[in-house]
Amino acid sequence: MNLLKFSIGIDIGGTNTDIGLVNDTGEIIARQHLHTTQYFDAQLFVNDIVFTIRQMILENNVEQIVGIGIGAPCGNFDEGSIDDAANLNFRGKTPLKKMLEAQLNIPVVVTNDANAAVYGEMIYGGAKGMKNVVMFTLGTGVGSGIIIDGKLLYGSDGFAGELGHSILIPYGRKCNCGNCGCLEMYASIRGITQTCVELLQQSPENELAKIPKEQLDPQIITNAALNGNAIAIETYRKTGEWLGIALANVVTFSSPEAIFFAGGIMKAGDILLKPIKESFTKHKLFLYKNDIPILHSQLSENDAAILGAAALVF
């Protein structure tokens, strides 16, 4: 009989749902996944999560699960629900906490994926011991999670920390949210690709211009930048310049000890991190004299989401 404390971390994504059994030193000792896209009915989805968890408990001879943490797009902490997530097949409000607790006698915490990511970073990753941290996740969208005094910032309604939709360039690029100029439109997969396309319009002789627009993505642009392609390098320089301004603005708000980045786009590494740091140094208000390091998440991409969700339990 295993007497350690265990928790379950669940990362719900548009394509896959990863479920992990995590011990209290942050090791994932078992993991399973479901194909989120298969579920058009939230109850069937919840039933399969319950079945998977029960199996994990049995197979690993675990006596007690302290709690279940869930990171999900549009995860609503206050209500323990997923609210109108655009990339899930079951729409409307899904009261995940209530549905799971009805079947399992284990407390459930739901939050959005970026909140889970920053919390995981604080409990298990590079932000261990820090109390004021902000994390940006750069991928299909731009997510953010904010830690204030060692606690996740939820605000008055559970939805604090949506910095991907802070307006960086008033009257700038049209965003899906209805506003113009959101950070997401400059620092997501779509945003970075658009920056490259715009730059290529002025340099039609560039190698990248040979690739059809709809096939261009940050991975291709990163590879081109690594090979010295000037437009690819300039794409990431501009992205870094914009992100540096966004970070300077974050500092005028919560003055964190460090700012972390995670997400697929960070595979660009220093090609993106270096211009972010340069722009941040240039734009950070002089009043903030402490060094505020800009860091890559120290959790492996495969584990981060499950560990982040599991960390919510503590």
Next chain:
Amino acid sequence: MNLLKFSIGIDIGGTNTDIGLVNDTGEIIARQHLHTTQYFDAQLFVNDIVFTIRQMILENNVEQIVGIGIGAPCGNFDEGSIDDAANLNFRGKTPLKKMLEAQLNIPVVVTNDANAAVYGEMIYGGAKGMKNVVMFTLGTGVGSGIIIDGKLLYGSDGFAGELGHSILIPYGRKCNCGNCGCLEMYASIRGITQTCVELLQQSPENELAKIPKEQLDPQIITNAALNGNAIAIETYRKTGEWLGIALANVVTFSSPEAIFFAGGIMKAGDILLKPIKESFTKHKLFLYKNDIPILHSQLSENDAAILGAAALVF
């Protein structure tokens, strides 16, 4: 002998320092002021504050002062000091808390004036009972104070909440802080006046164009707007548009219950508040479904700074 709990609130401004004796229901029962400009030596300034407080205690037959709260430009909460305030004659770091506590056996709290203002609003004003509030003070500069979970947000170094220097318009108007496009450059006395001057360049026939630029100020522009002057009205419409974007960005960070405004510029009343609200409604991310009222401070301008400072004690 007065057995109520008393505190001292001190508002240090570039011109005047106001010192008030406050009872625990938020009444200022005595007040004095010093001419800040007269002091080139911080020790003499502190000596006169100590003398004033001792006199107040004696004259009002007060047995015990719970604490002294100080709101000051560049007030540093963590160190209890004033750091390099540009508009004070004593420069460098003034360790106010240490200096006062050395002479008076009373705990001292120092913070910046906008933090004091929002805290006063929460303890004595329109934000009573709220736990997540942001306040902007519009005057010579644009200050801000942020309340998270009922506590002032100080961040990792005591300097959180400098939203006047968040970059609203990248590469916009040059700010004294060295950056370009800070909110302060669009919503302070100088910012609003500049907006008006720029609009008048396109409308040289307007009545306001007859006033020499250096005499123009928000008071004159407000009066003109009240009289139907189109450029004056447009000045405040643009200012409100910019502030509404800044507020939408605040909401993506901390999702507050309400946002308050204070400071001399708010004398413009609905001429400014209405376009702020319109722009805020337009730019607020759809995810935030709660009504987030935009409100004028409910403390009288004469009392707000002292009450805010005194509230810090609690």
